[in-house]
Amino acid sequence: MRTLRNNGLTVALLTAFLISMIGMTVAGHYHENERLTQHGLPAVSLAQYLTNANFLSALFENWESEWLQMATYVVLTAYLFQKGSAESRDPEAPPEEGDENDKPRYPAKLRNVPLLRWLYRYSLGLALVFLFILSFLGHMLASHVSSNAEAVTHGNSTQSLLAYIGGARFWFESFQNWQSEFFSTAMLVVLSIFLRYKGSPESKPLSASHDDTGA
Template sequence: MKTFFKDNGLTIVLVTMFLFSVLGMIWSGQAAHNKELAEHGSPALRLLAYMASGNFLSGLFENWESEFLQMTAYVMLTAMLFQRGSAESRDPDNPDRPNDEFPATTRRRNPVFSWLYSYSLGIALALLFIASFVLHWWASLMAANEEALLHGGEVQTLSGYLLDAQLWFESFQNWQSEFMSTAVLVVLSIFLRHKGSPESKPADAANSETGA
């Protein structure tokens, strides 16, 4: 058991922090949403009803969408572009890595599998982004229609809502922060260090050294 926690500690801690944050989001979101409902003379939502509401699901999936977009862009762009001196970049003078290609015999025997597996991380993240965007689109429509019913507005359709400014405002407000934070990490890792982290160059490495 001790070996299991040592070998998987990063995943265990991150999943625990994720679950804690989701619970905090549910607790605080339900309280805030019920306060708004009370101001309009509507009954409060119970826990399960709130978790199934557009208000909660829209907030949940719009954040998942932006995170998966960030990771997709990061994985794909770092395969094509460089930033000299950054721990987050391959060395532009020596970009090739060992074991980054299947043997020629494997590529000839299973060309489709070889290609798909070679790019499987980026593909998987891109599919997760698309799935979370669709879920955000659907949940944001739910939230907009719940709000419309609360205020006597017009209910929208799924196809019509795709062109609604509210959907894209929710997406872009998250996308911009993801791209900004990734760019900050790429640039700061040129000059700053965090001893022991694979996201940082060694503490004594030169600023010009590229890659961790």
């Protein structure tokens, strides 16, 4: 029980993720077979659907925007401020312990290797950027295959990958997700100035004024 308590947030979020993935898979499989039936094509099995370009494109399209949001947020909050927000460092406060102006605590194996120290210093942002790039490429490739399959179904000519990413469809799929992620993050930053949620580390204490910055 102690392990579950200590890792409850991760367990709850991963459980929600798995439930959502199952829901997406089941509903998407049903929708895909409906679409195929309308075009007089045979239905696909669940296993076939999981490797289908439409499914993979939708999956990576959403992951791409989430990783971009988190990577951008981690990097921007290291350099920019929003006075009064629980999501920002206080621009008037001295550097916190562990900042570059203090003495960073590196794992013993990294202390004598400058490159490893640099990677460790920015590892969270770099990991999120890397996951964004992987998802972006996955979305790009799967969306390209899906677009060409759709073109064949309608008797149209296919496109090369270069031609496809130069068109509007791929970027519309990306930007429609990116804009919502940036907007929701901006709203969290602003709303945390004025609103509270007792017990959450993402909220300022109930006794804090609107001008207080940081959680």
